[in-house]
Amino acid sequence: MDKWLHPAVFYFIGSLLLPLIKNEKAKKFFILLIPILSILDVALMQEGVYGSYRFLNTTVIFGRVDKLSLVFAWVFVIMAFLGALYALHVKEDGHHIAGNFYIGSSLGVLFAGDYFTVFIFWEIMAFSSVFLVWYRKEQKSIDAGYRYLLVHVFGGLLFFTGMMLYYYKTGGLVFDKILPANAGLPEYLILAGFSLNAAVLPLHAWLPDAYPEATVEGAVLMCAFTTKTAVYVLARGFPGFEILAILGTAMTVYGVFYAVIENDMRRVLAYHIVSQVGYMVAGIGIGTELALNGACAHAFAHILYKALLFMGAGAVLYMTGTAKLSRLGGLYKYMPFTMIFYIVGAVSISGFPLFSGFVSKSMVVASAHEQGRLWLMAFMNLAGIGTFLSVGLKVTYFAFFSKDEAPIKAAEPPKNMLWAMGLTSALCFIIGVYPKALYVLLPFQVEYNPFTLPHFSEALQILSFTGLIFFLLVKKLVPEDKITLDVDYFYRKGGRAFMKLDEKVISVVDTFWGELYRTLGLKLLFKNADISYGFDRQAIDGVVDGGALSVRGIGGLAKKLQTGKIQSYIGFSIFIFILIVWFVIYGM
Amino acid sequence: MKVLKYIESLRKHLKPLRNVLVAYLIVLVIYDVIIHLGAHSHYFVDNIPGFWTMFGIVGCFVLIKVAKGIAHAFLSKDEDFYG
Numbered sequence: 001m002d003k004w005l006h007p008a009v010f011y012f013i014g015s016l017l018l019p020l021i022k023n024e025k026a027k028k029f030f031i032l033l034i035p036i037l038s039i040l041d042v043a044l045m046q047e048g049v050y051g052s053y054r055f056l057n058t059t060v061i062f063g064r065v066d067k068l069s070l071v072f073a074w075v076f077v078i079m080a081f082l083g084a085l086y087a088l089h090v091k092e093d094g095h096h097i098a099g100n101f102y103i104g105s106s107l108g109v110l111f112a113g114d115y116f117t118v119f120i121f122w123e124i125m126a127f128s129s130v131f132l133v134w135y136r137k138e139q140k141s142i143d144a145g146y147r148y149l150l151v152h153v154f155g156g157l158l159f160f161t162g163m164m165l166y167y168y169k170t171g172g173l174v175f176d177k178i179l180p181a182n183a184g185l186p187e188y189l190i191l192a193g194f195s196l197n198a199a200v201l202p203l204h205a206w207l208p209d210a211y212p213e214a215t216v217e218g219a220v221l222m223c224a225f226t227t228k229t230a231v232y233v234l235a236r237g238f239p240g241f242e243i244l245a246i247l248g249t250a251m252t253v254y255g256v257f258y259a260v261i262e263n264d265m266r267r268v269l270a271y272h273i274v275s276q277v278g279y280m281v282a283g284i285g286i287g288t289e290l291a292l293n294g295a296c297a298h299a300f301a302h303i304l305y306k307a308l309l310f311m312g313a314g315a316v317l318y319m320t321g322t323a324k325l326s327r328l329g330g331l332y333k334y335m336p337f338t339m340i341f342y343i344v345g346a347v348s349i350s351g352f353p354l355f356s357g358f359v360s361k362s363m364v365v366a367s368a369h370e371q372g373r374l375w376l377m378a379f380m381n382l383a384g385i386g387t388f389l390s391v392g393l394k395v396t397y398f399a400f401f402s403k404d405e406a407p408i409k410a411a412e413p414p415k416n417m418l419w420a421m422g423l424t425s426a427l428c429f430i431i432g433v434y435p436k437a438l439y440v441l442l443p444f445q446v447e448y449n450p451f452t453l454p455h456f457s458e459a460l461q462i463l464s465f466t467g468l469i470f471f472l473l474v475k476k477l478v479p480e481d482k483i484t485l486d487v488d489y490f491y492r493k494g495g496r497a498f499m500k501l502d503e504k505v506i507s508v509v510d511t512f513w514g515e516l517y518r519t520l521g522l523k524l525l526f527k528n529a530d531i532s533y534g535f536d537r538q539a540i541d542g543v544v545d546g547g548a549l550s551v552r553g554i555g556g557l558a559k560k561l562q563t564g565k566i567q568s569y570i571g572f573s574i575f576i577f578i579l580i581v582w583f584v585i586y587g588m
Numbered sequence: 589m590k591v592l593k594y595i596e597s598l599r600k601h602l603k604p605l606r607n608v609l610v611a612y613l614i615v616l617v618i619y620d621v622i623i624h625l626g627a628h629s630h631y632f633v634d635n636i637p638g639f640w641t642m643f644g645i646v647g648c649f650v651l652i653k654v655a656k657g658i659a660h661a662f663l664s665k666d667e668d669f670y671g
Contacts, residue, residue, distance in 0.1 A: 260655040261663065336591045381640075385647045457620045458640045464613055465644030473652055482664040492670055 004050035004063050006111065007038040007077060008121075011104030015097040028088055031096055035081035038107075042073045049113065058173045061113025067443040068296070069110045072232045074441060075300045076107055078427070079224045079307060086311055086420035087217035098131035099221050106225040110232060115163045115173040115190070118233065122159065122197075126152035129226060132218025133210055141213040147488070148210035151196070155203070159193025162186045175233075180241050191238055198230035199274050200247050200281055201254060205488035207273060208258070212266040212323070216314035219266060223273055223310050224303045231280045231299050238284065239292055245285025249376045251278025256386025258486065263479040265313040265323040265395055269306070272349065272391055275383055276302050276361075282380070283364040286371060289444040294363030296442050301356035301431055305348035308424040309391065312342030315413040315421070316399060322408065325395065325479035329403035334410045339400045341421035346396060348428040350388035351459055356428045358459060359435035359450045366448065385466045393470045394477055617641055 014034040021027045047070070050063030080103045090096065101124060108121030126149065133145035165186035167173055178187050196203040207227070211219050238244060255275025259268045276298070283295030315338045316331065317323040332339050344355070351357035361384070368376040412418060431438050439446040470477070598605060617638050624637040 257651070257655050260651060261659040332595055333592065336595065340591065378643075381643065382647045382651065385644060386651050389648060389651065453623045454634070457616070457623055460616055461620060461638070461640035462644040462647075464616055465641050466648045467609075468613060469645055469648040469652070473649070476652055476656055480664065481667060482659075483667050483669060484659065485663050485665060485669075 004045065004048070004065070005041055006051065006062060006107070007041045007073065008104035008107040008111075010034050010038045010041070011080075011100040011107070015100040015104075018096055018100075019093045031084050031088060032081065034100065035077055035084050035103075038077045039081065042070070042077050045070065045073075052113065055116070058116065058167070059114060060117050062108075062117060063111050064113035065111060067441070068232070068236060071296050071300060071441040071443065072110050072228065073107065075303045076103065076110065076225065076228075079221075079303050082304075082307060082420050082424050083217070083221045083224070085423070086220055086314075086417055088416040089414050090215075090217055092135065094131065095135050095215065095217065098128050098135070099218065101128035102132065102221060102225060106229045109229045113175060115166065115175050118175055119156070119160060119163060122229075123156055125226065125229065126156065129218075129222055132222055133214045135218060136213060136215045138213075144210045144213040147492070148206050151206040151491075155193050155196030157193075158189050158196065162189025162191075162193060166190065175237060177239065178237050183241075187238075191234075191241070194230050194233050194237070195244075195247075195281075196230075198227050198234060198277055198281055199251070200244075200277075201251055201274075202487050204251070204254075204274050205486045208267055208270040208486065209488050211270040211273070212264050216318045219314060220307050220310045223269070223306050227273055227277045228299050228303055231277060231284070231295065234281065235284050235292060235295055240287030241285055243285065244281050245287075245373075245376065248278045248280070248282030248285050249379045251275060251281060252383035253379050253386070254278075256383050256390060258484060259390035260386060260394070260477070261484050262390075263325050263482060265316065265325060265328075265399060266310065268325075268390055268395055269309050269313055272309075272387065273306060275387065276306065276349065278383070279361055279364045279380060282376060283367060286364075286367050286373070286376075288367055288371065290370060290448060291364060291367035293439075293442045293444050293446055293448070294360065294365075294367055297360040297363055297438055298357075300438055300441070301348070301360040301428070304424055304431070305345045305356055305428050308341060308345035308421060308428060309349065311417065311421045311424065312338055312345060313395075315417055316410070318417070319410040319413055320408040324481070325398040326481050327407060328399045330401065330406035331410060332400040334406060335400070335412055337412055337418055338421065339396070341418075341425045342400075343392075343396060344425040344428055346388075346392040348432065350392045350463060351384060352463060353432075353451075353456055353459060354429070355432035356438075358432060359438070360431075362450050362455060362459070363448055381462060384462060388463050388466050389470055393467065394479075397470075397474070398477075398479055 011034060014030070018027070018030065021030055045065055047065050047067070048063075049061060050065065052059055052061040052063075054060075083099065083103075084096075087096065087099065105121040105124035105128065109118050109125070112118040112121060130145045130149045130152075133141050133148060163173065163186075169184070169186050183191075192203070196206075199207045211222055214222055234244065252275050255271045255273070255278060259271040259275070262268045262271060280295040280298050280302070283291040283298065285291075313323055316328065316335065319335065320328065320331075322328065348355040348357045351361050361380075365377055365380050368374075368380065435450060439448075620641070621637040624635070
């Protein structure tokens with residue numbers, strides 16, 4: 001195929017057509033058809049550069065297809081299908097539309113060849129994914145959604161500032177590998193913007209804040225795309241940056257540390273995203289071919305098993321109404337299949353032999369070992385202990401066992417959810433026993449073999465003895481009805497302090513100023529008005545009347561837009577998205 | 589359901605299950621000693637048989653103690669902490 005079709009097109013156009021389909025069966029078919037078409041599109045893609053235009057004195061490139069973008073594209077479209085299957089029972093069109101815009105724009109980032117295009121899709125991602133939080137329709141989710149959005153706008157601004165400075169520095173916006181020696185303020189600002197989306201410490205708190213408040217189906221999508229898009233752009237632009245190696249390794253331990261304490265199942269998993277993305281970031285920071293391959297392989301494997309875990313936890317939440325471990329237990333009797341699929345995800349993330357984490361995570365660890373960076377390797381292995389301890393043992397034990405009689409009775413979730421979990425489990429297993437299927441997609445030639453005796457022995461010793469200690473100390477780990485402070489404390493409490501300051505100080509000053517204006521200023525104003533009145537009546541009235549009428553018209557329109565209904569906001573936002581996308585694609 | 593029956597029967601035989609698992613742990617360490625015979629690498633961690641066993645035990649213990657300790661010291665708050 002010498003013509004190239006952007007896979008995002010299916011998601012954007014599909015979203016527009018979705019509300020037009022009234023028949024329920026046809027709608028479900030259509031929801032699954034979108035990702036299937038995009039999978040075919042990615043399968044037929046040839047490497048090359050497509051869709052480049054001149055725009056604002058720079059070149060924008062929509063289609064840079066190479067091995068690095070393709071490996072991410074593959075897992076993105078596969079995940080899109082699994083996510084759509086899992087969400088098939090969702091009745092609201094808006095939820096599917098938000099999801100599709102989110103997936104489409106993350107594909108847009110993957111194939112973008114310049115910072116400007118990355119930025120546009122970057123912002124659409126943030127603004128469409130927030131609806132997956134808001135659709136939960138609970139006050140907590142609405143609040144968390146606003147915080148999510150504000151943090152991402154901040155990250156977008158860092159990126160935007162860096163991009164502008166980069167333009168002045170280099171005269172172009174080409175998005176390519178940056179050498180650490182050449183990096184200055186612009187590059188580091190872009191790096192900070194990217195790092196925020198990758199949940200790199202200390203810019204990570206938005207993730208465990210927002211994801212556990214998202215809808216059951218939305219969280220499955222969110223855990224796959226935002227951080228992994230960021231991993232992709234970091235791998236593209238910033239391989240070999242030492243700071244990423246250090247921070248990435250710190251993330252691996254930091255995430256599991258919180259996961260050991262947390263009570264909410266989905267928050268445990270969210271902290272594990274921080275931890276697992278840490279391996280990828282560290283791999284990018286180490287920067288060798290093996291390390292970069294490891295980062296990509298781990299992103300691929302991680303998207304699948306993390307989605308599987310979120311599907312399992314989501315199914316529990318969907319059927320019991322809570323994801324708090326302190327209120328769960330004994331569910332193995334009621335949800336055995338959900339439990340088995342969850343355990344497949346748990347052993348995959350922990351890196352058990354024959355499951356996907358074993359063949360991907362170990363590439364990053366081996367690259368640290370190969371470079372003689374034993375401290376990094378030790379901390380990554382320590383994080384491996386914490387992963388199995390919290391996701392594998394703690395959550396499984398306290399959600400599905402621990403009590404003989406379940407405090408909350410439940411049943412297996414809807415069939416489509418079980419099918420999605422089953423398929424994802426199968427993929428985790430296939431990658432684990434036949435890693436070649438994954439390795440051929442990686443950006444560099446792979447000479448890595450995970451199936452060696454010392455590697456088996458290392459993994460089994462670490463995991464098995466973690467299991468031993470867990471059962472010896474299980475009483476210490478009983479989940480408590482508590483929340484855990486993280487760095488979001490500073491802006492959550494800080495925001496409140498600012499409101500207090502506003503109430504107590506700024507509003508007092510404001511009132512005083514208003515009073516001053518009313519007594520002094522208004523008198524002067526009246527005088528002035530008298531003079532201009534004469535002139536005004538004769539000359540300007542005619543013009544203003546016309547203008548005022550149209551302003552009133554716009555005001556009325558704006559009033560109509562503010563109906564307070566989430567549906568109309570979504571509709572309006574999507575309309576604006578489409579306009580932006582249309583301008584971007586055809587406006588040149 | 590067959591799956592459920594299988595899990596129930598495992599739960600009824602916890603003692604033999606535990607014995608099997610303990611035996612498995614012992615075999616694991618012996619296995620590691622065997623594959624270390626004659627193998628040499630330039631990093632010390634690769635040359636100590638059973639290194640990762642110790643690492644697993646100590647790491648897991650320290651992680652639980654430190655995490656729970658810090659949580660109880662100041663990180664854990666009531667659920668309505670943020671209002």
